[in-house]
Amino acid sequence: MSMVIDASACSAYVLTMRVEFHSVFPLRRARVHEVCGAGAIAFASMAVRGHVLWIREAWLSETLTPQGLLPLVDPAQLLLARPKDQVDALAVAEEALKDGALPNVVLDVTRPLDLREGRRLQLAAKAGRTTGLCIIPDGMGSNAAETRWRATPVFDQEWEDSTLMRWEIIKNKSGTLGVWHVRWNQQTSRLDVVSPVGERPDFTGASG
Amino acid sequence: MWFPRLASDRILRARPVDGPFVLTLKANNTERVYCLNQAAERSGLIRDMSFADARAFCPDLMSQPARPDLDMRFLATLRRWATRYCPWVGYEGTDGLVLDVTGVAHLWGGEAAMLADMRTRADRSGLGVRLGLGETRGAAWARAHFGDEHSTLTDLPVAALRLEDRMVTALQRLGLRRIGDLTAAARAPLARRFGPELMLRLDQATGNASEPTAPEKDPPHYATRMSLPDPIGLTEDVMGIAARLLTPLCDKLKAQEMGARSLCLTLRRVDQGCQKVELRLAAPLRDPTRILPLFKRGVAEVDAGFGIDQIRVEATQVEPLPEQQTGSRQNSPDQLNDLITRIGTRIGLENIQRFLPADSHIPERAFSIASAAYSRPESGWSALRSRPISLFPPEPISASGSQPPVQFRWRRMRLTTGRAVGPERIAPEWWLPDDNWRSGVRDYWKVDTREGRRLWLFYTPQTPGWFVQGEFT
Structure with missing residues (x-):
């Protein structure tokens, strides 16, 4: 037996039930969200507002640079925690989420979170009224996450210093899914939604 | 109590040397002899001679640079030791101690027995000491430096009055060689000739003018301790006692306007084993209600064994913490500092960091990472050109030529260059050795790939x- 998926019907469904960007994007407070994809770090720095604790395990050789973060978030508002493994990283994240001294906690996850760990983070965020964001490798999310996003950079033919990205919400506990193309506006320090993907001319398919 | 060779004795106690030994101190651009041992004195060396001369006199001379700060600390240790004889002990110059032994000599079996005890103990620990006992501080000083405890004050030379060299020479020229000569002479012409200082020193030696001994204050000691009649083992009990110990400790800190930066809770068990709970704080603190919860995690891990019968809290590191006006605005940094402390007890306080600006055009040195507990956030960030949001150790790709490759493979991805912006040439900082920059100057390109990734490539010509x-991004 074979099953046929009607691709056109699926896309029509997405278009009609499109969720408004502003209803999902400033990420809901007191919840833990997840993001994956090549643009995850950029997504995280655009999603946080105010002070942030960024937890990265100490053995990761890739470092954030304050100069690169500068257009998105003030480096003076950033605290880094370098725990030695993920157990410590999760403990630090839970402590910081529960405490509420910092409104945002970003956690770099290196191995899949199980439901218990995800749920503990969720409860901690609820207790401290803080926003948590886990940067996860593809497919390593936890079921407890409020939303899960995939952020991928997109080649922009028109603009040179472009920050055009494709943000796709691939899991949403309180709503439907959606896709947006966004660009960071440096002058106003805010995010511009360029246009929904369905209404854009298809030039991204030029990949080789 | 005069220690004529305090500095060299301090070194030689730790590492004895046979033969002449001197300590040298650089003054006015010349090495001069600062302190010397007896063997060096015997071979004709004197203090303050130049080190080159000293070596010419004595070819097998051993030497070491002097450390006056450590000598002062050693003298402070000796001062504490000397309080075993009497409570009033002060410093006398940089190499002596003055003890006010009024009314304590009988505890040691008389003055002679006390001096003998001092001398034995000093000899045993390898310290040369000269003792002088007198009715006044001046007389004691004179006997220690110029005689012994039996010499009569009037027989000592005038230099024993703590006078300037110039004045001593002038007095000797007048034929006044001994203190006895001075006391016999008429005061008025002497005072007119030499000024009031001579008379003051003379009176201080003979007891006609007072000269009090100022005892040095003991440095404040930030520790409290409680011994228990019966051993305890429950975490709540330990925390309860810690709370009772922290209150007086914090009161003491408050009186001195200090704040604890690190604390140590020592739990002594009945089997004499010791367990320590160390706590390092993100900011100086002296509020017991805030310190106590921070101990909870450490205390929970302690193995009480058969029970704990002594608990001691010590502030091992203190910092000045002036009184501050508190208000609702102060709340947030305190909460953040507490959070940093709590996380720091788990992953180490140095692993909580923040970025600080640094002055360099090398991308990985344009910022520094500092421990958040020991730095303040700084503004003043600037980026003249756009910089990548993340940096990693350079990963080679196969390409040639000085122009960016049209196609390349990176991390198992085949990427096509859509747009390349550059080059931006960055030269290594030759004044700082850096192995990563051995390959010379770099031409940086910002490459927007058609697949979306925006990468920072460089070419090393x-x-x-x-x-x-x-x-x-």
């Missing part, structure tokens, strides 16, 4: 090669 070092 001096040793041709292409590398990927960062990724843009």
Whole structure:
């Protein structure tokens, strides 16, 4: 037996039930969200507002640079925690989420979170009224996450210093899914939604 | 109590040397003899001679640079030791102690027995000491430096009055060689000739003018301790006692306007074993209600064994913490500092960091990472050109030529260059050795790939090669 998926019907469904960007994007407070994809770090720095604790395990050789973060978030508002493994990283994240001294906690996850760990983070965020964001490798999310996003950079033919990205919400506990193309506006320090993907001319398919 | 060779004795106690030994101190651009041992004195060396002369006199001379700060600390240790004889002990110059032994000599079996005890103990620990006992501080000083405890004050030379060299020479020229000569002479012409200082020193030695001994204050000691009649083992009990110990400790800190930066809770068990709970704080603190919860995690891990019968809290590191006006605005940094402390007890306080600006055009040195507990956030960030959001160690890609490759493979991805912006040439900082920059100058390119990734590539013209070092937003 074979099953046929009607691709056109699926896309029509997405278009009609499109969720408004502003209803999902400033990420809901007191919840833990997840993001994956090549643009995850950029997504995280655009999603946080105010002070942030960024937890990265100490053995990761890739470092954030304050100069690169500068257009998105003030480096003076950033605290880094370098725990030695993920157990410590999760403990630090839970402590910081529960405490509420910092409104945002970003956690770099290196191995899949199980439901218990995800749920503990969720409860901690609820207790401290803080926003948590886990940067996860593809497919390593936890079921407890409020939303899960995939952020991928997109080649922009028109603009040179472009920050055009494709943000796709691939899991949403309180709503439907959606896709947006966004660009960071440096002058106003805010995010511009360029246009929904369905209404854009298809030039991204030029990949080789 | 005069220690004529305090500095060299301090060194030689730790490492004895046979033969002449001197300590040298650089003054006015010449090495001079600062302190010397007896063997060096015997071979004709004197204090303050130049070190080159000393070596000419004595070819097998051993030497070491002097450390007056450590000598002062050693003298402070000796001062504490000397309080075993009497409570009033002060410093006398940089190499002596003055003890006010009024009314304590009988405890040691008389003055002679006390001096003998001092001398034995000093000899045993390898310290040369000269003792002088007198009715006044001046007389004691004179006997210690110029005689012994039996000499009569009037027989000592006038230099024993703590006078300037110039004045001593002038007095000797007048034929006044001994203190006895001075006391016999008429005061008025002497005072007119030499000024009031001579008379003051003379009166201080004979007891006609007072000269009090100022005892040095003991440095404040930030520790409290409680011994228990019966051993305890429950975490709540230990925390309860810690709370009772922290209150007086914090009161003491408050009186001195200090704040604890690190604390140590020592739990002594009945089997004499010791367990320590160390706590390092993100900011100086002296509020017991805030310190106590921070101990909870450490105390929970302690193995009480058969029970704990003594608990001691010590502030091992203190910092000045002036009184501050508190208000609702102060709340947030305190809460943040507490959070940093709590996280720090788990992952180490130095692993909580923040970025500080640094002055360099090398991308990985344009910022420094400092421990958040020991730095303040700084503004003043600037980026003249757009910089990648993440940097990684350079990853080589196969490409050639000074122009960015049209197609390349990176991290198992086949990427096509859509747009390349550059080059931006960055030269290594030759004044700082850096192995990563051995390959010479780098031409940086911002490459927007058609697949979306925006990468930071560089080309090294001096040793041709292409590398990927960062990724843009």
